[in-house]
Amino acid sequence: MSDTDMAQSYDTIVVGAGFAGLTAARELSRGGQSVLVLEARDRIGGRTWLDRRLGMELELGGTWVHWTQPHVWAELSRYGIGLAPSPVPENAYWWDGSKLAAGSADELLELLDEPNQVLTASSREVFPQPFRPLSTSVGEADSRSLADEIAALPISAERRALLESFWTLNFNGNIADAAFTQALRWVSLTNGDWKVNFEACATYKIAGGTRALAEAILQDTPADFVFGADVRDITQDQSSAVVTTVDGTDYSARDVILTVPLQTLSRIHFEPALPQPVSMAADRGQLGLGVKAWFTVEGEHRPFVALGGSDWPLNFFQSEYVRDGLTYVIGFGPDASALDPNDPEAVQRVLNRLVPDLRVTASVGHDWVGDEFSKETWPMHRTGYLSGSLPALQQPLGRIRLAGSDIADGWGGFIDGAIESGLKAAHGVLTASRPVAA
Numbered sequence: 001m002s003d004t005d006m007a008q009s010y011d012t013i014v015v016g017a018g019f020a021g022l023t024a025a026r027e028l029s030r031g032g033q034s035v036l037v038l039e040a041r042d043r044i045g046g047r048t049w050l051d052r053r054l055g056m057e058l059e060l061g062g063t064w065v066h067w068t069q070p071h072v073w074a075e076l077s078r079y080g081i082g083l084a085p086s087p088v089p090e091n092a093y094w095w096d097g098s099k100l101a102a103g104s105a106d107e108l109l110e111l112l113d114e115p116n117q118v119l120t121a122s123s124r125e126v127f128p129q130p131f132r133p134l135s136t137s138v139g140e141a142d143s144r145s146l147a148d149e150i151a152a153l154p155i156s157a158e159r160r161a162l163l164e165s166f167w168t169l170n171f172n173g174n175i176a177d178a179a180f181t182q183a184l185r186w187v188s189l190t191n192g193d194w195k196v197n198f199e200a201c202a203t204y205k206i207a208g209g210t211r212a213l214a215e216a217i218l219q220d221t222p223a224d225f226v227f228g229a230d231v232r233d234i235t236q237d238q239s240s241a242v243v244t245t246v247d248g249t250d251y252s253a254r255d256v257i258l259t260v261p262l263q264t265l266s267r268i269h270f271e272p273a274l275p276q277p278v279s280m281a282a283d284r285g286q287l288g289l290g291v292k293a294w295f296t297v298e299g300e301h302r303p304f305v306a307l308g309g310s311d312w313p314l315n316f317f318q319s320e321y322v323r324d325g326l327t328y329v330i331g332f333g334p335d336a337s338a339l340d341p342n343d344p345e346a347v348q349r350v351l352n353r354l355v356p357d358l359r360v361t362a363s364v365g366h367d368w369v370g371d372e373f374s375k376e377t378w379p380m381h382r383t384g385y386l387s388g389s390l391p392a393l394q395q396p397l398g399r400i401r402l403a404g405s406d407i408a409d410g411w412g413g414f415i416d417g418a419i420e421s422g423l424k425a426a427h428g429v430l431t432a433s434r435p436v437a438a
Contacts, residue, residue: 018046341365
């Protein structure tokens, strides 16, 4: 082996520097391994991205955390990082399927309460151990779509429209093929209380932003990092693997932890090919194919939320900041192709449907679905994924282990899930690499 080859050889290569990759790299390094992290972007963080836009530091991707999320909470405690609460909404606007309504945020929550309680009543029965979702048989429940479950509820048309939009928001995508089990998993993680789950989804941000935690983990590992390293080939045999980037550079290691989003697995050529259940899961993809937009409106307004129709280009708004005569608002929609978040006129047209007296002055966002390194927003499962795909995705694939929020046992779709899977993948590599006692 040449000196060049030796310089490119490591114990483990981690592909991706999001929270799963950063966590895995830290744990492997602490376990005494030489580690290389290959990141296609020019930054860490993956599908989290704190960037300066509209004159402020804004989260363009994943944002909220909660103390019911044990892995991210442990990391915040480890590095002494606190929370920055979002404002408590006072006013609310909603579309009931036929007309616009307005009231207090508590009134909107009350309209959603009973339907959500009925919808998720079996969450702890189906998932008695929320962080071990495969510990019981979920096949029957996993075959049912969330849309069908909502359609079967004995509730008014108004509440059904609100419930459909609420879960469209949570999935950041169309719920026609959404797994009912995904909704149940989320609520089981907060002991069957959907209100606490909703609080976990959109109430507490990381003090200093997601960047603060990502950089804290980065500073806690001696791993080598190469940015702009777009991995396109992984070839393995029984003893090692070679990872090749788009520029033809080869890196070798005994093991590889691959943390790229499920939707992007097809960008990489594997030799030998991935097992069929894994490739089928990647081909089928996730449902988080929506959009997140930040925009400013004239005036300093009291905190508000707004819930539109489930098929609107933006079906949810939440005001976050007030500064210098402007209010900063987040909007979410289920279809990235339906709205350009950088088009303030398009945002204004949707906002007019719910809060017609507000004037949008500017808007920004990042197209995560069009981004070749993500191709999805937060991962939300289709029917059959939990029982048919997750077991295969969590198994070692020769010298390769997958990690990321897509395949978490617990908080799939959250930073917590990414950290959890990074920890488990690193533990698996370290355990497998230990000498067998005589």
